[in-house]
Amino acid sequence: MAARIDLTLDCADTPLLAAFWKTALGYVDEPPPAPFATRAEWLAQVDPDGGEFEDDAAWLCDPDGVGPRLSLLTVPEPKTAKNRLHLDIRVPGHGGAEERWARIRAEAGRLVAAGGVVLAEFEGHHVVMADPEGNEFCVAAAAA
Incomplete structure (x- = not known):
């Protein structure tokens, strides 16, 4: 059985890139992990002080379940060179x-x-x- 992959893209503006890649790929926001009903509920569990992760990450998925998940994570450093993977x-x-x-x-x-x-x-x-x-x-x- 082949391994499944997720792709992770570091970025400066997670909401901006999430909106772009949802449009580009036809992806949707990934549902929160079980047993959480909402992403906010899940974030409250992993970030009990609130606010540290808000808008710092997005998880997108193929609504048909075929393509890999795309994670977008805010990082402090800017992009400085050509992508090694695109x-x-x-x-x-x-x-x-x-x-x-x-x-x-x-x-x-x-x-x-x-x-x-x-x-x-x-x-x-x-x-x-x-x-x-x-x-x-x-x-x-x-x-x-």
């Missing part, structure tokens, strides 16, 4: 090269409207982008 957002659908490229560019446009930035385009293949804090990712077509 996400590839794969645009679904079939068709010819021109149709796939049009879908890739449309998805990149949607993500720019959500706060992303286009860094480079490799015409016909993929678009290199950055989220609102500069974390690189690519938009490409799903494997046929």
Whole structure:
């Protein structure tokens, strides 16, 4: 059996990046761990003094349970170099090269409207982008 993975992204503004990545991936806020009914109830247990962790972390998940969980954690230091690991957002659908490229560019446009930035385009293949804090990712077509 293969191991499951979670991805963790360090950031400066957790609510900002959580909103961006929910839009980018179609993810939702992960429900709190059992037996807690709400994330606030869980936070009250792990942070009894209150406020230390508020807005410092977010847990996102694929609503279909297929993709890995994405955790976002506030850290004090800024991003200083290129990511050693990045996400590839794969645009679904079939068709010819021109149709796939049009879908890739449309998805990149949607993500720019959500706060992303286009860094480079490799015409016909993929678009290199950055989220609102500069974390690189690519938009490409799903494997046929």
